[in-house]
Amino acid sequence: MIAAFPMYDRPEVAATWDRLWHLFRAAYGNGPQQQTRDGDLWDTWKSPDLLLAQTCGFPYRTRLKDKVALIGAPDHGILEAPAGHYCSVVAAHRRCEGQNLPALDGATLAYNEPLSQSGWAAVWRHFDQHNIRIGPRLQSGSHRESAQMVAQGTADFAALDIISWKLMERYDDFAADLVVIDMTPPTPALPFISACYQDVERIQKALRDAIQTLTSGQREELYLQGLVTLPQSSYEAVPNPPAP
CATH class of the missing domain: 3.40.190.10 (Periplasmic binding protein-like II)
Structure with missing residues (x-):
């Protein structure tokens, strides 16, 4: 087994x-x-x-x-989602602190993989509902690598599974270089x-x-x-x- x-x-x-x-x-x-x-x-x-x-x-x-x-x-x-649910955080470089979602119109997205709910599907839906364009898309391979790409300036933002993000905040120094701009609605x-x-x-x-x-x-x-x-x-x- x-x-x-x-x-x-x-x-x-x-x-x-x-x-x-x-x-x-x-x-x-x-x-x-x-x-x-x-x-x-x-x-x-x-x-x-x-x-x-x-x-x-x-x-x-x-x-x-x-x-x-x-x-x-x-x-x-x-607190960010009810039991049995989660969401994505829309994370950008800390220089974007204080900005809101429309500031990312046309910006470059780092996403982990095409079949990711939190890294792609959630942010696509969220941006579509707000009539905001996602610009160039760079596949990273994991949420952690997406976050690193944003911290390093290779991408403008990433949508990160909120649990993955909380673990990064706890364990990864580069998380201090990121700021949460928004969160997507919760999904299962x-x-x-x-x-x-x-x-x-x-x-x-x-x-x-x-x-x-x-x-x-x-x-x-x-x-x-x-x-x-x-x-x-x-x-x-x-x-x-x-x-x-």
């Missing part, structure tokens, strides 16, 4: 993600000894051996929804999934138990306070953007 928590896994919090996995495995009563960290994400998400992983809402609704089972969405315990948070044949209710219970067995400090470290059950339709309702 395969397990992976890849979306917010970085060296500073890796041990706590491992702790969550071991607690889940104990509550579930089965599963691999370790998470898969070096595999291709698409291979992991689509594997018939998948027990538990986290994906992004955009890949889920466009390519995975009929191939995997939806387990639920994280309650991040943040990055879903936990499993292979279709898995026992969803059993996995949900084991994951809830594992999260609650973490210490309060560990839950705050992961921005993970609980598991929220959302219907597939809540993800399907989010508009799909054109390709960048």
Whole structure:
């Protein structure tokens, strides 16, 4: 069986993600000894051996929804979005402090990848609703690299998953060179999934138990306070953007 928590896994919090996995495995009563960290994400998400992983809402609704089972969405315990939801921060260089969204009309966007809800779909929708043009688009490969491109002046702004951004604020010095200009409306948070044949209710219970067995400090470290059950339709309702 395969397990992976890849979306917010970085060296500073890796041990706590491992702790969550071991607690889940104990509550579930089965599963691999370790998470898969070096595999291709698409291979992991689509594997018939998948027990538990986290994906992004955009890949889920466009390519995975009929191939995997939806387990639920994280309650991040943040003020910026309700439980089971998240948003993107629109981040620019700190020299733009005090400016508002129209100041980015025609500006260069750094985005992590074309199938990212927070890095592309959310900012496309937000700018479209405000009649603001997105200028040239530069693909970075990750939210962290997008943020670095803005800090270095290679791009004018980036849309960053708010949890990724909070982790950058906590651990990365370059975050001090950025300022949040705006935030996108909340959408369903990055879903936990499993292979279709898995026992969803059993996995949900084991994951809830594992999260609650973490210490309060560990839950705050992961921005993970609980598991929220959302219907597939809540993800399907989010508009799909054109390709960048």
